[in-house]
Amino acid sequence: MKLKVIRTEEAFDRIQPQWDELLAKLDPVPLTLTHAWLRSWLGAFSAGMQVEFRCVYQGDALVGVAPFVKVRERYRGVPVTLLKLAANGHTPYSSIVVDSSLSAGDQDQALGILTKIAPDEIGLFFKINQKSGLRDYLLDRSKIGHGRVGQKPGLRTPVVDIDRSWDEFYRSRRRSLKKSLNHKLNRFNKSGEFTITEEPVTRADQPIIDELVTISAKSWKSTIGNDLKSNQRSRQFLLNLAETFGHSGNLTAWIVRHRDTTPVAFELHLAYDHIAYPIRADYDEAFNAYSPGSVLEFSALRSLFESGACKQYYTCADDYWYLSKWTEDYEDICSVELFGSSLKLRLLYLAEYRVIPVIKRFIKKDAKQAKPA
Numbered sequence: 001m002k003l004k005v006i007r008t009e010e011a012f013d014r015i016q017p018q019w020d021e022l023l024a025k026l027d028p029v030p031l032t033l034t035h036a037w038l039r040s041w042l043g044a045f046s047a048g049m050q051v052e053f054r055c056v057y058q059g060d061a062l063v064g065v066a067p068f069v070k071v072r073e074r075y076r077g078v079p080v081t082l083l084k085l086a087a088n089g090h091t092p093y094s095s096i097v098v099d100s101s102l103s104a105g106d107q108d109q110a111l112g113i114l115t116k117i118a119p120d121e122i123g124l125f126f127k128i129n130q131k132s133g134l135r136d137y138l139l140d141r142s143k144i145g146h147g148r149v150g151q152k153p154g155l156r157t158p159v160v161d162i163d164r165s166w167d168e169f170y171r172s173r174r175r176s177l178k179k180s181l182n183h184k185l186n187r188f189n190k191s192g193e194f195t196i197t198e199e200p201v202t203r204a205d206q207p208i209i210d211e212l213v214t215i216s217a218k219s220w221k222s223t224i225g226n227d228l229k230s231n232q233r234s235r236q237f238l239l240n241l242a243e244t245f246g247h248s249g250n251l252t253a254w255i256v257r258h259r260d261t262t263p264v265a266f267e268l269h270l271a272y273d274h275i276a277y278p279i280r281a282d283y284d285e286a287f288n289a290y291s292p293g294s295v296l297e298f299s300a301l302r303s304l305f306e307s308g309a310c311k312q313y314y315t316c317a318d319d320y321w322y323l324s325k326w327t328e329d330y331e332d333i334c335s336v337e338l339f340g341s342s343l344k345l346r347l348l349y350l351a352e353y354r355v356i357p358v359i360k361r362f363i364k365k366d367a368k369q370a371k372p373a
Contacts, residue, residue, distance in 0.1 A: 001063070001106070003113050006053035009042055015055065018062040022097060031272040032091050038067055040240035041086055044233050052083065056098075056110045063099040064110040075122065075348060083117055084124035090237055092157065092277060092316040093333055094127045096134050111137050115338070116145065122345060123338035127154055130332040138336045148339035148349040155333040158323040160313040166305035177325040181298055184291040191290065194264065196299050198254050201268070202246040204239040208253055211263035212238070218284040227282070238268075238280070245270060254300045256283075256292045265292035267300050276310040294322065301326070 006012050012019075016035040023029050031037055042051065049069040056064035067086040072079060087094035098110045115138065117123040128135055141147055162169075170178070188194060199208055216222070217229035228235045245251045250272060256265040265283035269276050278300070283293040304310050314331075315323050339349040 001109055001113060002057050004055045004057060006055060007051050009039065009046075009051070012039065012042075012051070012053060015062070019055075019065060022062050022065060022099060025099065025101070026097065028273040028275055030093070030095060030097075031270065031275070031277060032087065032094055033065070033067065033097060034272075036244040037241075038086060040237060040244050041088075041091070043240045044237035045088060045090075046086075051086075053086075054114050056113050058102070058106070058110075061099075063102055063106075064097065064114050066096040066114040067094075070121075076351065078344070078348060080345070080348070081118075081121045082124050083121045085126045085128075087126050090234065090279070091127060092279070092314060093129060093331070094125075095129065095132065096125075108137075112143070117338050117340050119341040120345070121340045122348075125336040125338070127333050127335065130154075130334045135334065135336060138338065145341070146338065148341075148346065148353075150337050150339075150349070150353040152335045152337070154335050155318045157317060157331045157333060158315045158327045159329050159331055160301065160315070160327045161329060162305055162308070162311050162313060164305075166302050169305060170302075174325055181294065184294050185298070188290050188292070188295045193259050194290070194292070195257050195260055196254065196296060197257075198252050198300070198303065200246075200249060201242050201251045201253050202249075204242045204246075206242070208255070209239070209242065211255065212253060212266050212268065212280075212282075215263050215266050215284055216280075216282040218286065219282040220285055221282060228280075241270065241279075254296055256296050258287065264290075265296050267293075267296050269300065271310055274309070274311045276304055276313050277316055278313070279316055 006015065012035070019035050023033055046069060049071045052068040052070050054066040054068060055062055068083050069086050070081060070083050073082050074080070075082075085094040096111070096114055098107050098114070100107070102110065111134070115123065115125075125134070125138055135151075137143070138146065139149055139151060141149065201208060213228045213235060216227040219227055221227040222230060225231060226234065228238060241251060250270060252269050252271075254267040254269065255263060258264050263284075264287045266281065267278050268280040270279050271277070281293065281297070283296075301313060304313055317323060339345045
């Protein structure tokens with residue numbers, strides 16, 4: 001086996017057919033590892049990073065890929081080099097892919113090549129599935145270079161399987177959810193001033209893009225600079241997605257408008273390999289009394305069941321209380337860190353995974369003892 005490292009977006013474009021052909025062997029195909037998604041991500045977020053997309057070949061066949069970026073950051077205040085999967089808060093999950101048709105020994109060899117880190121690097125395997133073979137491989141301390149490895153919790157993402165009729169599904173939901181939704185729907189519909197539509201997003205210069213940005217700018221996210229108007233990178237990612245996925249017809253915006261003119265709320269869906277990903281949702285806080293976000297999610301989810309076009313609604317979020325009422329099924333996401341062998345990183349690993357946990361336990365214990373009876 002041989003390793004080839006892709007360091008530019010242009011070089012990544014040249015291997016697109018092989019890259020996507022390897023991913024097509026998976027069921028379902030992981031959206032966030034596709035060329036189209038990663039190209040959109042790089043175009044928005046890679047400033048200040050060095051692209052290091054690792055590709056393992058067996059002969060002329062691409063049999064393994066790992067989309068890394070390399071960046072200098074501070075870890076507990078100490079400057080370090082991070083080799084991390086190309087993912088961030090906009091990414092539902094990430095991973096590394098190895099051709100499952102390889103023998104067990106060859107798969108192990110490919111993973112070893114793809115995940116190897118230099119002595120002065122920390123490997124950050126961000127947002128990987130907690131039940132994945134990759135996670136098990138990384139945490140196997142018998143592997144060379146895995147002596148300094150640790151796991152940190154991530155999202156617990158609710159997923160809704162679309163495997164029955166809407167009426168059957170909705171009847172099975174908790175009474176508290178249905179009672180709350182009925183109240184919100186009645187108040188929303190009683191006003192008679194709102195419309196809900198699903199509209200295709202096919203290009204970056206579409207007027208609906210401006211509506212999405214306007215809604216986001218009036219959401220709570222504007223208070224932390226994470227709305228689409230003030231956060232240039234997030235907005236660029238949206239525009240990139242429109243350009244790369246728009247032609248497929250799989251990128252749509254569910255949108256609420258007031259009196260047919262004022263955009264109020266949206267939920268942006270990207271459907272890929274029969275899975276619907278609500279990759280962004282915002283609402284104008286001025287209309288909070290009408291619960292536009294909840295009503296919109298209800299409408300979009302019902303439509304997915306009725307159309308039968310998708311088999312799953314992957315919420316792309318953490319286990320928020322309102323999502324937990326829709327489903328009992330989750331995908332647990334974690335992050336795994338591999339520390340290089342340099343003295344600095346050995347000390348950092350000991351501090352992070354040996355010393356700090358002990359200190360936290362003592363603080364927690366003291367806090368409990370200090371509580372009045």
